[in-house]
Amino acid sequence: MACCPSPCRRDNVLAWLLCSDPSHVLEALGVLCALAQESRRALVEQILRESSRKQCAVVLTTLLRSPDPWLCSSAAYIFGALLENEALVQELQEWTPGDNNPVGLLAQLLARDDPNTVMYSAGAVASLAESSEGRKWLLKRDDICRQVLDHLPQLLENIRDSTVNSAALILARLCLCEVACQSLLSHSSAADTIKRLVQCLGHGHTDTAMNAAFAVGRLCGSELGRTLILAEAREHKLVSSLQTLLCKEAGPDAGQTACFALSCLATDTDGHTLLLDSPSFPSVLDGLFQLLLRKEPDCAWFAAMTVKVFVSRPSGVLRVRQHRLLEQQLQSLSSCPFLGLELQEEVNGCLRKLQRLPKPFPVRVNRLIQGSYAVTWEPCVPESGLEVTYSLLNKDSILYCGPMCHMTIPPSLLASGKTLFLQLKLSTSDGDTSPCSEPAVFETEKVRQRPGPPRELLVIGCTATQVRLRWIAPEGEVKPKKYRIFRENVLLETTGELGVIVGGLSPGTHYHLRVCAVGPGDMLGPGAEVQVHTVEFQDHAPSTLSVAVLGRHELHISWGAPVVPLGRLFNYEVRINGSVAYLGTERVYTARRLSVNTAYTCVVTAITSRGRCQSRPITKRTARCQYYPNRQVPVQTANPAKAIKEPSEVSGKVRKPPSSLGRLPGLLHTPSQPEDVAQATDGSRILSGPTHHNHKKGSNSKKRTVEPVAGLQSGQRPQKTADTNENPGSVSHKPVRSRAELDLLTSHSLCQKHTLLRAKTNPGMVLPWKAQKGEQQDKGRFPLINSHSMFATPLTVTFCTEQKR
Known part of the structure; x- marks a missing residue:
């Protein structure tokens, strides 16, 4: 490269910076630092006019790697001026990609031992974070951002005030971005950084305290940041440090920044309590009052906004009301005709919260159904949120004092019959008392005393x-x-x-x-x-109704007494299919002579002195008829010879009229029973089997066959069976159908002894037979039918008589 023009001046300083001679470069750096110190804006404008600014940026980036502290610090100082311009920031991102990134080199210089290098590097990073493009460039590289955050705690407690100010400025400008706030709070050094930041609020340098206050206000917007700040607030006197910024000597900008931090801190309940409990809170109100007195609209707006946050809770209302001058200044501003719209809105919001209790409306008196009187009034809900206490007065005497909006006039006043002058007065805990309402004149009637309870x-x-x-x-x-x-x-x-x-x-x-x-x-x-x-309705009716089927013609009905009898019990009424079948006091009944395979609905009603209570109906069906084949087994009689009688005796019996025929004792015959079944008084059955007549020559006898059916229970009807004739030549006849024929057969002397055939198994059958009158009775035991033969095959018992020709 050709030798640079001499001497080095402002107009050719970039040419000297690009010279290969190191002495020229040193001299150019000195001129550039002087220009930056004189006017950073003028330096930036000069570089933007040069066509070789890209080469100059590359040279300055190279100098940041120099081991010479003066070269590094000078280059960092010049970069601090250049990075304030957003256009140069965009161009630097294009000119220095990758490892030539000056931001990464500046972050590394923060760890140098040279104080100047650290100071100028911190200033350059703060300049980079001022613009949105610079913050994006810094946050784009996570490694570079972590390096900056790692060094912030040490920078905030540096011995040089300018370095501390630059570190606080870096935090304040990074907190403008929500992403940067989250990165800061999630970093491992977040607690140490916020601790040093709260300490900086009390820094002697106003700019440092302002930067720290702005960063504190921004970090209070997140729950984690607010928690970390409140943890350090009492130890490092956060409220008193912010109160110092509010004083008149700090300047309007410092006061506005302090108002911003106080309002952000008081938004949370814990922060609001911290401020009110601080001994410096009265001085904070004094500082806000001084800002309201300033002519700058911005100062008054920040002060009114902070007061509005304080009075957002009832406890803040009570404390602000104690500062009379502050409230009076707000009222004075509200009446100013030249007040801006935004400031007017904040001032009016404060005054609505600080408003005193209004005069209440008159009370209302209503007569109750019991004869007493109730007094009611409108509730008062002030915007301050303070709890209102209502006092009802009768002239000078207090009838009621409390939070409710109604009361009942005591009987002592009603019994006196005097005229009452009822007035209502409101009050709050801070001593605020409303005027009394207009009196409600009420003339009571002399009321007699009420009776006591039964x-x-x-x-x-x-x-x-x-x-x-x-x-x-x-x-x-x-x-x-x-x-x-x-x-x-x-x-x-x-x-x-x-x-x-x-x-x-x-x-x-x-x-x-x-x-x-x-x-x-x-x-x-x-x-x-x-x-x-009340009891269930069914508790009055007969309980546990049960219906059991007994064969084909009977139902056994039983029930219990009502659980809760309704009056005095008279009778129980049993209805079967709607017809009354039983009326009495017993709780069991057997219905007989029912039809085969028929459904019957049974209902039991309890008839009492207080009405009738009917049980739930139960429906049961009687058994079906079953048919079995007629199998005959010959059985030997005890004495066949005695069973033979003269034909004349039999024919004589036949010629008698039906009225003179002998009958079985206790024999019942009803149309509902089959013709071949009769029922004795003891409940046993008499079966009339088919009669066989043998018409062969030399034989004049007739047979009667009685067949018990296997499985038939006592009292059940056997099924009709067809006649069986073992002789193919014999003629089958129908069974006896008429009553005369049945009486004829039963009255005839079929056997000389009273024979009872019983099956001892269950089910079984009893067959009673009456001996001929005048014949000898067998008083011994009745013969038994073997149970095995009873179930194995049907049993046929044959009695024969011979007739004389």
Whole structure:
């Protein structure tokens, strides 16, 4: 490169900077530092006019790597001036990519031992963070940003005030970006950084304290930052440090910055409490008052905004009200015609919070149903949020004092019959008292005393729909004229007796009943209360109804007494398919002579002195008819010879009229029974089997076959079976159908002894037969039919008689 023109002046300083001669470079750096110190803006404008500014930026970046402290610090100082311009910042990002990035080199210089190098490097980083492009450039590289944050705690406690100021300025400008705030608070050195930052609030240099106050206000916007700041506030006297910035000597800018920090801190409940509990809070109010007196609108706006935050809570209202001059200044500003719109809004907001209690409206008096009087009034909800205490006065005497908006006039005033002058007055805890309302003149009527509550209220009876109550008259001189019964607040009955029946209730429901005595003048006394639960409706009806099927013609019905009898029980009524089958006091009944395979619905009703209560119906079906094949097994009789009788004797029996025929004792015959089944008085069955007549020559006999059916229970009807003739030549005849034929066969002497065939198994069958009158009776045991043969095959018993030709 050609030799630079001599000497080095402002117009050719860049040419000397680009010279290869080191002495020329040193001389150029000195001229550039002098220009920056004289006017940083003029230096930036000169460089922007030069076409070789890119080469100069590369040379300055190279000098940041120099081990010479003077060269490094000079280059950092010049970069501090250049990075203030946003256009140069954009160009530097394009000219110095990668490792040639001057921002990364400046971050490394913060760890140098040379104080000048550290100071100028910190200033250059602060200049970079001033513009949005510079902050983006710094935050783009996480490694560079972490290096800067790592060195901030040491920079904030540096021995040089300018270095500390530069570090506080870096924090203040980084906190303008939410991303930078989050990066700062999430860094490992966040607690140390905020601790040093709070200490800087009390720094002797105003600019340093202002930068720290702005950073504190910005960090209070997040919960983590506010927590870290409050942890260090009391130890490092944060409130007193901010109060110092508010004083008149610090200047308007410092006061505005302090207002910003105080308002951000007081937004949170803990911060608000910290400020009010601080001994410096009265001095803070003095500083705000001084700012309101300034003619600068910005100062007044910041002061009014801070006061508005203080009075956002009732405790702040009480403290600000104690500073009379501050409130008076706000009222003076509100009446100023030249006040700006934004300032007017803040001032009016403060005054609404500080407003005193207004004069209340007159009270209202209403007569109650019990004969007493209730006094009500409108509630007052001031914007201050303070709790209001209401005082009701009768001239000079206080009738009520408390937070409620109603009261009942005491009986002592009502009994006197005097005229009342009721007035309402409001008050708050700080001594603020409203004027009294207009008096409400009220002439009371002389009211007699009320009767006392009924005694020993009892439930003496309870059904599904009714409750019977009983009580004793109340004590005292006032005798009740009548009683009123309430369900909840609904009047149900009015009676003059000492008992009542409350009807129209629902089964299985809980009720709250109250009985009140009514005295003279319809004065309703206090009530006696009772809880009652009505029973279920089915509790009055017969319980546990059971219906069991007994074969094809009978039903066994049983039931229990009602769980809760309704009055005095008279009878039980059993209805089967709607018809009354039984009426009596027993709780069991057997229905007989029913149809086969038929459904019957049974209902039992309890008939009492207070009505009828019916059980739930139960439907059962009688058994079906079952058919079995007729299998005959010959059985030997005890004495076949004795079973033979003369034909004349038989024919004589046949010629008798039906009225003279002999009958089986106790034999019942009803149209509902089949013709081949008869029922004895002891409940056993007589089966009439088919009769076989043998028409062969030389034989004149007739047979009677009785077949017990396997599995047939006692009392059940056997099924009809077809006749079986073992001889193919024999002729089958129909079974005996007429009553005359049945009587003929049963009255005939079929056997000489009374034979009883019984199957001892269950089910079984009893077959009674009556011997011929005049014949010898067998008083021994009845013969038994073997149970095995009873179930193995049908049993056929044959009795024969021979007739003489």
